[in-house]
Amino acid sequence: MKDTDGYMTEDGRQIGGVLMEMKNITLRFGGVVAIQDISFDVREGEIRAIIGPNGAGKSSMLNVISGFYHPQEGEVWYKGERRPAMKPYEVARLGVARTFQNIALFEGMSVLDNVMTGRLTHMHAGIGAQALWWGTARDEEIANRRKVEEVIDFLEIQHIRKTPVGTLPYGLKKRVELARALAAQPSILLLDEPMAGMNVEEKEDMSRFILDVNDEFGTTIALIEHDMGVVMDISDRVVVMDYGKKIGDGTPEEVRSNQDVIDAYLGVAH
Amino acid sequence: MLYRTAGQFKTTYKADQALFPVRQDAVLLAIILLFAWVIFPLTASEFAFQTLLIPIMIYALAALGLNILTGYAGQLSLGTAAFMGVGAYACYKMVTLMPWMNPILAILLSGIFSAGVGVAFGIPSLRIKGFYLAIATLAAQFFLVWLFEKWAWLYNYNASGAIQVPNLDIFGIYVAGPQASSVVQYFVVLGIVTLLTLLCINLTRGNLGRTWKATRDMDIAAELIGINLMKSKLTAFAVSSYVVGVAGALFVFMWRGAAEPNLFDIPLSFRILFIAIIGGLGSILGNYLGAILIVGLPVVLGIVPEALGLPVSSAMVEHLNIMIVGGLIIFFLIIEPHGLARLWALIREKLILWPFPH
Numbered sequence: 001m002k003d004t005d006g007y008m009t010e011d012g013r014q015i016g017g018v019l020m021e022m023k024n025i026t027l028r029f030g031g032v033v034a035i036q037d038i039s040f041d042v043r044e045g046e047i048r049a050i051i052g053p054n055g056a057g058k059s060s061m062l063n064v065i066s067g068f069y070h071p072q073e074g075e076v077w078y079k080g081e082r083r084p085a086m087k088p089y090e091v092a093r094l095g096v097a098r099t100f101q102n103i104a105l106f107e108g109m110s111v112l113d114n115v116m117t118g119r120l121t122h123m124h125a126g127i128g129a130q131a132l133w134w135g136t137a138r139d140e141e142i143a144n145r146r147k148v149e150e151v152i153d154f155l156e157i158q159h160i161r162k163t164p165v166g167t168l169p170y171g172l173k174k175r176v177e178l179a180r181a182l183a184a185q186p187s188i189l190l191l192d193e194p195m196a197g198m199n200v201e202e203k204e205d206m207s208r209f210i211l212d213v214n215d216e217f218g219t220t221i222a223l224i225e226h227d228m229g230v231v232m233d234i235s236d237r238v239v240v241m242d243y244g245k246k247i248g249d250g251t252p253e254e255v256r257s258n259q260d261v262i263d264a265y266l267g268v269a270h
Numbered sequence: 271m272l273y274r275t276a277g278q279f280k281t282t283y284k285a286d287q288a289l290f291p292v293r294q295d296a297v298l299l300a301i302i303l304l305f306a307w308v309i310f311p312l313t314a315s316e317f318a319f320q321t322l323l324i325p326i327m328i329y330a331l332a333a334l335g336l337n338i339l340t341g342y343a344g345q346l347s348l349g350t351a352a353f354m355g356v357g358a359y360a361c362y363k364m365v366t367l368m369p370w371m372n373p374i375l376a377i378l379l380s381g382i383f384s385a386g387v388g389v390a391f392g393i394p395s396l397r398i399k400g401f402y403l404a405i406a407t408l409a410a411q412f413f414l415v416w417l418f419e420k421w422a423w424l425y426n427y428n429a430s431g432a433i434q435v436p437n438l439d440i441f442g443i444y445v446a447g448p449q450a451s452s453v454v455q456y457f458v459v460l461g462i463v464t465l466l467t468l469l470c471i472n473l474t475r476g477n478l479g480r481t482w483k484a485t486r487d488m489d490i491a492a493e494l495i496g497i498n499l500m501k502s503k504l505t506a507f508a509v510s511s512y513v514v515g516v517a518g519a520l521f522v523f524m525w526r527g528a529a530e531p532n533l534f535d536i537p538l539s540f541r542i543l544f545i546a547i548i549g550g551l552g553s554i555l556g557n558y559l560g561a562i563l564i565v566g567l568p569v570v571l572g573i574v575p576e577a578l579g580l581p582v583s584s585a586m587v588e589h590l591n592i593m594i595v596g597g598l599i600i601f602f603l604i605i606e607p608h609g610l611a612r613l614w615a616l617i618r619e620k621l622i623l624w625p626f627p628h
Contacts, residue, residue: 066494092496104491106484108552116477117484121496123477127505130476131469137476138284145283180495 006043009236016044018077019220020065020188025074027060034060035071036244042188047214048222049231052241053264058224059101061241062190065222066098067091079187093121097186099177101193101224107166111176114165115151118183119144151183154216155209171202175209182213189213191223195230203227207234228265232256240264275622289471306460311453319452320525321569327463328520330561333545334470334554335513340543341551342474343506344486345395349407350542352414353511354518355534356384359424361519362433366426373438373445374458377523381515387414388511395503399489411536418531432530435523446523455524462520466513471554473509482506483552548599550609559610563602567595 006015020042027035035057042048050058063069064076067088076083078094097118106114123144125137133141152158155175160168165176174194181189194210195203207230213219225231231238232252240248240261247260255261278293280286290296310323336350360383364376391410395403418424425433437447444450445458473479484492485502493499522529541564549560568591575582582590606613 068490068494087498088493089496089498092494098494100491104488104494106487106491108487109480109483113480113483117480117492117495117497120477120481125477127473127478127509130478131473133289133472133476141287141476142283145287149283184495 006045013045013215013236015046015236018042019044019046019079020222021077022061022064023075023077025061025064025071025076027057027064027069027071033244035064035241037074038239038241038244038246039074040239040246040249042220042222044220045214045218046220046237047210047235048220049235049238050222050224050241051226051228051231051238055243056241057244058241059192060244062098062192062222062224065188066096066190092184095184095187096190097181097184097188098190099174099181099192099194101196103170103173103177105165105173105177105180108164110162110164111157111168111179112148112152112161114176115148115179115183116144118151118180119148121184122147147185148183151179154212155179155182171198171205174198174202174206178206178209178213182217182219185217186219188220188222191221191225193224193226195225195227203230210234287475303464306464311456314456316452319456322566324452324456324459324525326558326561326565327459328517328525329542329545329565330557331463331466331520332514332517332542333549333557333560334467335510335515335517336542337546337549337551337553337557338470338474338482338513339506339510341546341553341556342479342486343482343503343510345392345503345506346400346404347407347510348404348536348539348543349391349410349414350514351534351536351538352411353384353388353514354521354538355414355418355529355531356387356511357381357515357518358522358529358534359418359433360384360515361523362435363424365436365438369436372440373523374440374462377458377462377516377519380519381512384515384518385508385512388507388514389504392504392507392511395507396500408536411539415531415534418534430530432528433522434528435526438523448527459520459524462516466516467554470509470513474554478505486552544599548602548609550611553609553611555614556609556611559614563598563610564595567598571595 006017008014018041021039022041023039025035025038026033038061050061052058060069064071067086067090070085083091106117109117123140125135125140129135129137152161155178157172157175157179160172165173168176178191178194191210194206198206210221210223211234214221223235235252237250238248238252238255239246240255240258242264247264248255248258250258275292275294278291280291285291290299314323332350332354336347339345339347357380361376361380364371364380365373387410391407394406398406419431425431428434435447437444437449439445443454445454474482481492481497481502484495484497485499485506489499492502518534526533545560545564546557547560548563549556549558571591571594572587575587602610606616
């Protein structure tokens with residue numbers, strides 16, 4: 001039995017018990033083994049990174065967590081219970097929100113509407129009330145708008161609130177996508193390459209937002225990232241994958257000095 | 271100047287989410303409603319009612335129904351006319367089986383039947399998308415028209431195979447059938463169209479509308495943020511088919527007066543699809559603009575040669591009409607591929623800034 005006490009980070013944040021645990025996950029696509037017998041956990045309040053070279057199986061792992069792929073072997077434990085195989089939308093309703101490697105915003109809608117879609121797991125008014133814009137439907141619309149405005153305020157995208165998403169530059173789209181995920185008030189936030197394709201300044205902004213989200217809302221974050229500098233700076237613990245296998249797990253310092261990890265990234269002399 | 275929004279500040283979310291947050295829009299709508307409810311009924315001729323006002327509203331309502339499915343939820347459908355037929359036949363059966371029934375209630379209830387049929391034919395949408403779904407809805411089109419023809423119970427076994435609208439009255443005022451006056455029918459159509467449009471505006475701007483639009487724009491992302499795609503698509507089919515079914519019942523009971531099965535054949539489906547596309551997919555206003563163009567333009571063009579005193583035969587007028595309307599459709603789609611509603615949105619944006627360029 002694992003301890004549930006958590007630990008203290010270097011910067012003095014208290015990390016709680018295990019929120020999500022992957023136990024011996026194996027995922028195959030036909031003959032290709034994308035993930036092979038990987039186990040790791042994500043603790044409450046933690047920023048957990050999954051890194052690895054291209055094709056290591058990181059995105060597959062994130063897709064397993066968000067319920068998009070169903071592993072052939074292994075179990076996903078969430079909040080102390082084994083999570084049965086469920087549809088992605090059911091997983092989302094359990095409090096798992098995510099962003100995507102290639103931005104997956106709803107291009108035909110405004111920023112505000114996009115972020116509002118993040119709240120829809122919290123809205124329950126019936127179709128009749130919605131059609132009349134009356135009672136619970138209207139109250140919900142206003143209450144959730146308030147929540148959404150908090151997120152918009154937090155991520156500093158007030159000025160583009162009513163702009164159609166399709167016209168926004170890349171960096172802002174990434175931020176809107178984060179806003180949509182945050183609006184759901186998730187227990188765990190999955191970020192698939194949040195800094196991909198950004199310049200240094202945008203990366204700094206995004207890093208700050210990720211840290212602030214964690215700090216202010218106490219949101220547990222699991223992220224995939226290529227930029228080593230960023231990962232080592234912001235994450236508490238790191239899982240390293242290569243060819244579908246786990247080759248390292250631990251604090252950034254531990255991972256940095258791990259010989260397997262160095263070999264995977266720099267190559268080995270034969 | 272006329273459309274300046276500066277100074278209209280919102281201090282509550284409720285005000286910001288009002289139906290028309292910009293004052294000028296509300297004024298414009300009030301003027302249109304004044305014309306529709308007061309001025310047209312007082313001034314319009316029989317000809318205007320029968321060739322312009324009533325059909326434009328019915329076509330706009332049918333296009334609105336289709337737009338919910340195709341424009342908002344992104345599910346392409348070619349079976350609109352068949353779902354209109356379901357509404358019309360359901361209404362016919364109700365008023366003939368239960369003659370005491372309020373005809374307006376019958377029209378509103380008939381949409382429920384087409385909603386059910388729509389959901390049944392919408393089930394394939396869970397697995398297929400785009401053009402392939404269009405083919406599946408085409409199957410609905412052929413199957414239902416065949417059913418209207420072969421299932422004699424639907425038209426009460428009469429020899430002609432067509433349905434004839436009986437005289438129906440509410441408190442002694444005829445609202446349908448040969449004895450009904452155009453003004454009364456106009457008011458019935460206007461009332462129902464206004465009501466359904468309002469409900470559809472609310473649905474599309476609320477949570478359900480966002481769910482539909484998310485499904486349309488990126489279904490995988492929609493599912494991963496917690497949208498049950500099956501529910502989202504099937505509610506779109508249900509709401510859309512309901513509106514289309516009511517439009518079908520109005521089409522026969524308030525305008526045509528009689529219907530044969532082939533009235534609901536594929537040309538009608540295409541006509542409504544044209545209205546929705548030219549008006550603008552994903553817009554409520556567009557359906558009205560599209561219907562005005564597609565239904566109104568031929569009528570206006572038909573009057574012009576006579577008014578100018580040109581000696582043109584009526585067959586010639588008809589052919590010219592088809593060519594001109596066809597040309598205009600292409601013209602409008604070239605200047606604004608996203609439909610007339612977008613054109614209006616651009617004009618409105620310019621008006622807000624006018625007379626300053628920035």
